Amino acid sequence: MSGATGRVLLVDDDDSIRTVVAQALRRAGHDVRTAASLAELEREMRSHPPQVLLTDVVLPDGDGIENAARVLADHPGLPVIVLSARNTLTTAVRANEAGAYDYLPKPFDLDTLTRTVAAALARRAGSEAADEASEDASLPLIGRSPAMQEVYRVIARVVSNDLTVLVSGESGTGKELVARAIHDLGARRAAPFVPINMAAIPRELIEAELFGHERGAFTGAAQRNAGRFEQAAGGTLFLDEIGDMPVEAQTRLLRVLQSGEFTTVGGARTIRADVRIVAATNRDLHQAVATGQFREDLYYRLNVVPIALPALRERRGDVAELARHFLDRAAEAGLPRKTLDAAAIDVLERHDWPGNVRELENVMRRLAALSRDDHVGAAEVYATIGGGAGTPAPAAAPDPGLEAAVRALIDRLARQEPRSLEDGSLYERVIGEVERPLIEAMLARHGGNQLRAARAIGLNRNTLRKRLDVLGIDATARSPVAAED
Structure with missing residues (x-):
């Protein structure tokens, strides 16, 4: 990586992040020192003053953004780059108002980080500290996807x-x-x-x-x-x-x-x-x-x-957070409070949302007003949005008898062969228990006709014959005449 190099101080309480980031910056030619807390940061600032400071927000002994403002008061012109997993508009704005040179949401690209550090060293840009922004709940924009992080960063830079x-x-x-x-x-x-x-x-x-x-x-x-x-x-x-x-x-x-x-x-x-x-x-x-x-x-x-x-289809990872937000707003407006189960969220995330965030808000208000249950499931969400491109119908709920049988099998294995739950054989054991009755049932249903039974199961006839041999199933005993077409 070409560009300006210099002394960099990285403050993060995550050992793995410190290791990976420090290695990347050292490969780029920087002199990197690390700290895991604000107390360690202060010691490093006194003994080895950096030319660029990288700081996490949530640290064991304080807030990295608040501390950045204090550091900048004592070291005007020091570029401070904020790194945060709390990827919200509030974080971006707080970082900007505190005088940070830039804000990078986690997870970030290491090439982007090294370019940002080089640019910060070259420009040595700084700004005055300011008050904190309001809480997330008071802000209208929601989303932690990379696309929305870029929007937050631009907003943070133009508000001043x-x-x-x-x-x-x-x-x-x-x-x-x-x-x-x-x-x-x-x-x-x-x-x-x-x-x-x-x-x-x-x-x-x-x-x-x-x-x-x-x-x-x-x-x-x-x-x-x-x-x-x-x-x-x-x-x-x-x-x-x-x-x-x-x-x-x-x-x-x-x-x-x-x-x-x-x-x-x-x-x-x-x-x-x-x-x-x-x-x-x-x-x-x-x-x-x-x-x-x-x-x-x-x-x-x-x-x-x-x-x-x-578009909302380009940031599907934000759909669940937006949906819950709109349900909360509907409850605050006097509609019944609803929650979404995991399958319902999956249906929402698969939908293409041609009407984008506005359409999602309308769907959530409709569910809040019309759903009979407090807990909204996949089938009701699917019916409300009307399916649409990219939105497969939710799978039917498993048969309670079959589910109970699988649970009983697992319980029996846990008692009789506990190692089978840990040695990686469980999948084959359960499938094996289901395969025999499935094949026998389909052979009986089709009068012993292997070709028809194979088609119904979704296997070719040769594969079915092999499974019959492995499982020791005598298909001819069921209907010797109808064994072949």
Whole structure:
């Protein structure tokens, strides 16, 4: 690995992580020292001051992020990289606010880590410490998948500035939630958050909605109305479905973004546009630019910081956490409290979710309202979502008599041959117990006809004959005439 090298201090209470990370960084040419606690970190800071600090969050004697803020107060400019298995938006934001150079969620790629350390050494970037963010429960974004971790990291980096953000993603992925998180966690949070959906406004009214209008500016304008830019003064203006904005309105929006000023429809007084812009789209704006439906210069004005939200089918590992969250919200809204069993979660994770997170929320509310049982199973979830691509029907519950027989067999083996439960032979023993009665039953059902019995079981006839020999089953005794076709 090429790049800047230097002294690195790694703080993590997990022995294996310390070993693996230290080895990777040493291979990259760094001088690495390790610590397992904040107390050891302090000793290392005094005796061998590092040029980069890597710290876990949860340590035996304290919080790594809180300690990072204290370290940075004493060592301004020291790059601190936070490593955490608590992969939530709160962690990313706390790390950013504490002045961390970067945040890497566990498990992380070692190449990414070594590149980050090299970049930190080269830049020696630092920032001021800040207060902790709110608890996870107060934040709208949920998910610990790698795709969502990247979203959290970008949000954490933009909340402290006013850069324009363009959020892209399919309908129902939570684009407005991202916009609200940027507003609620930023310096403008005390001012209004004002959303406007471009697809829901008639073309002829979009400019009046955005910039306001004076009395008499057009037929029906009986009084002056403030537009969304004025309503959002000091705060955030969220331009949802920006790809559906008419070209003529795009031109005026571009002028406002360039100059920072606007006038109302029918007005002459210049008004300063003191807002942060967050735009969102479910369309491919590159394609819209190519076909002349969206201004290229406006696209680049909006796409200063892009955030791409993954579809729910691309982060199936987040489905269970989201589903439980929505059931909790439904209970808080007065609906009956429900829980999901493991098979139900499996059905949810296999579904393709064309409506994304919004569809999942609606399904959970429907289950909370209509399910007769407090514990929701796979069959009911499958019926509620209607199956769909990628969602196989749940397997039928095992026959209670068969299940009881298997349990009885295992209990008998545990008493008579306890070693069979530990020597790796249990699978063959149980299958062997089931195989004989299965073959005998199917032979009897088909009058001793081996070909038909083999087809019914799912074996070819030669395989069935071999199993008959191994098990000592006399098929001809059942029907000598019908033994062959």
